[in-house]
Amino acid sequence: MAEPSGTPLLDEPYRILNAIRVSVMWSGLELPRDRPSAGYHSFAGHDRIVAAPESHDRHTAHAAMPTHLKSVFATLLKDDRNMIDLYTWTTPNGRKVSILLEELGVEYTPHAIDISQGEQFEADFLKIAPNNRIPAIVDRDSDVRMMESGAIMLYLAEKYGRFLPEGAERWPAIEWLMWQMGGVGPMFGQVHHFVRHNPGKSTYSEERYLKEAKRLYGVLNRRLEGRDYMVGKGRGEYSIVDMATWPWVSRYDWQQIDLHQFPHVRDWYARIAERPAVRRGYRVPKYAGDVPLP
Numbered sequence: 001m002a003e004p005s006g007t008p009l010l011d012e013p014y015r016i017l018n019a020i021r022v023s024v025m026w027s028g029l030e031l032p033r034d035r036p037s038a039g040y041h042s043f044a045g046h047d048r049i050v051a052a053p054e055s056h057d058r059h060t061a062h063a064a065m066p067t068h069l070k071s072v073f074a075t076l077l078k079d080d081r082n083m084i085d086l087y088t089w090t091t092p093n094g095r096k097v098s099i100l101l102e103e104l105g106v107e108y109t110p111h112a113i114d115i116s117q118g119e120q121f122e123a124d125f126l127k128i129a130p131n132n133r134i135p136a137i138v139d140r141d142s143d144v145r146m147m148e149s150g151a152i153m154l155y156l157a158e159k160y161g162r163f164l165p166e167g168a169e170r171w172p173a174i175e176w177l178m179w180q181m182g183g184v185g186p187m188f189g190q191v192h193h194f195v196r197h198n199p200g201k202s203t204y205s206e207e208r209y210l211k212e213a214k215r216l217y218g219v220l221n222r223r224l225e226g227r228d229y230m231v232g233k234g235r236g237e238y239s240i241v242d243m244a245t246w247p248w249v250s251r252y253d254w255q256q257i258d259l260h261q262f263p264h265v266r267d268w269y270a271r272i273a274e275r276p277a278v279r280r281g282y283r284v285p286k287y288a289g290d291v292p293l294p
Ligand SMILES: N[C@@H](CCC(=O)N[C@@H](CS)C(=O)NCC(=O)O)C(=O)O
Pocket: 091, 092, 093, 094, 115, 120, 132, 133, 134, 135, 147, 148, 149, 150, 185
């Protein structure tokens, strides 16, 4: 097989990776016969290794790597084969994904789609996000193009084997992620639309969505009683569910919510707000104010 072009810097690590591949094969693990086909190849977590046999080119060795190792090497080598393009804006749905990417520590390039200027309707963006909404990603590593923040978060959590509880905790995590996607996001979004951006235009709508937002804060407060995080064993483990919900709660002020009336939400919110990756992700694609603190 022809040797693909690449920087000489990559040679040594790929020799090492090939050695890992050979060791994995010698260890007796069952390996697939062919290289994963083009497009998305699922890696469920650290315990599943996918390797491509009988070929020694760099790209095959790259495909053979456990995914978490791949991202470590990509970061070390600035290997743009692992680069993710993030199309986003300074809104809760956008920040969900930038926070996750910061937490994962993977290489990505943010692209600002200024939704106040109608950039979400431009033809090039629609090829990636046919629903003309941010966020969207292109994963150049796998050729995946994806819209919808919840789907993107599941994709990235699964690809890198992090931030999605496993076993019995997996479905409750997906359940609460859907609660965020179907409840918190759309309802808080309506509060922002009517109460923050169009006050006085529809008293009925303002009251309806403020009431609904308050109800959802009550649900979250009860869920967080005795827990540090929304899902996961024991007191919970920090996951994409927290990352999906937190940016919406960060607009508690717009939602006329006094977080002190929801003490479990307040403590959870403050705990997550302290995380450096959250602070960084909050500023993507540009600085638009500090993280609000109650
Ligand atoms: N369900 C979608 C909602 C995305 C969404 O509503 N994004 C907003 C910003 S937070 C947007 O792009 N709005 C542009 C518009 O309304 O035209 C997701 O979770 O990704």
